[in-house]
Amino acid sequence: MAITLICPDKDPNPWIKALKALDPDLDIRIWPDDTPREDVELALTWAHPKGVLKAYPGLRCISSMGAGVDHLLSDPDLPRDVPLVRLKDKELVKDMAEFLLLSVLFYFRQFDLYQQAQSEGKWMPMPPLEKKDLPVGIMGMGQLGATAADSLKTSGFSVAGWKRTPASDGTIDLYIGDGQLQAFLARTRILICLLPLTDQTRDILNRDCFDRLPKGALLINAARGGHLNEKDLIDALDQGQLSGAILDVFKTEPLPAGHPFWSHPKIRITPHVSSQTKPSSVAPQVLENLRRLRQGLPLLNPVSLDNGY
Ligand code: NDP
Ligand code: OXD
Secondary structure (H helix, E strand, O other): OEEEEEOOOOOOHHHHHHHHHHOOOOOEEEOOOOOOOOOEEEEEEOOOOOOHHHHOOOOOEEEEOOOOOHHHHOOOOOOOOOOEEOOOOHHHHHHHHHHHHHHHHHHHOOHHHHHHHHHOOOOOOOOOOOHHHOOEEEEOOOHHHHHHHHHHHHOOOOEEEEEOOOOOOOOOEEEEOHHHHHHHHHOOOEEEEOOOOOOOOOOOEOHHHHHHOOOOEEEEEOOOHHHEOHHHHHHHHHOOOEEEEEEOOOOOOOOOOOOHHHHOOOEEEOOOOOOOOOHHHHHHHHHHHHHHHHHOOOOOOEOOOOOOO
């Protein structure tokens, strides 16, 4: 029995190395290959070409190579009877929390304004901001959002989270569902998106959302480009409703040459690196799922096809 890696845009070698380090006998195939497909039990995938998964008749588990599964669920030919799992990982969570703390501090310490002043050759000290004046709001309080919220709160920021279902534990103020979205946005000066991309969240970062934030608010999108209405962002920045945005993810990746985001003075770009999966950190859970599959046990980190995450 075998597993296959289907990740045409990623180097499979670190994955092979990490998996083989734990199980040297593991039979690993790399798509595209011409080995028999019948004995492949598990497919580990990132941005697979649509339709290829249905060519594996013996498939019993599909695993994302990341936390997100939108790349899988957008495949109309996804074999929907095969259980789908994703990765949950301490390193992924830590790296995202770090990226977001850095991004929030960038604005809190006014690096955006000092960069601008430097480009104009101006020595322009400004009075310091106060953390209480920059309340942070995190959309999506799952594995990534919850830890990022704790780390920002520990650093002294006032943090609230927005999620779909009620929860009673934790120390972060929570706003639940569409009914509380408006109140959540009204109290937020730095808006962070860490939602999964689903039918409900696509394009959620739009004009209406920006208009409900206080004037001059800031946006950090580390989730998916599909959450953002690009034109609405540019309008909101140009009209001063938003004063800056840090974007790590884009509708089209790599971001095409000449895209207006590249040169917009109020946009900072990173190339989908806010939290990158480390194969050596996640290989144990992939192999644990293979073991569970073979023993008929419940899989780790299952995805709900109904919820889309
Ligand atoms: P989780 O599934 O753990 O958490 C998702 C959160 O979003 C949950 O709190 C969930 O609410 C909330 N949510 C989902 N739908 C809605 C909705 N309609 N309204 C309100 N809240 C909603 O996801 P992760 O934290 O693991 O990851 C989040 C996303 O981050 C991934 O899907 C991926 O797209 C992106 N990502 C980006 C990376 C990067 O490098 N840029 C790296 C890794 C992930 P509830 O708790 O009520 O279920
Ligand atoms: C993920 C990502 O979903 O890297 O893990 O975007």
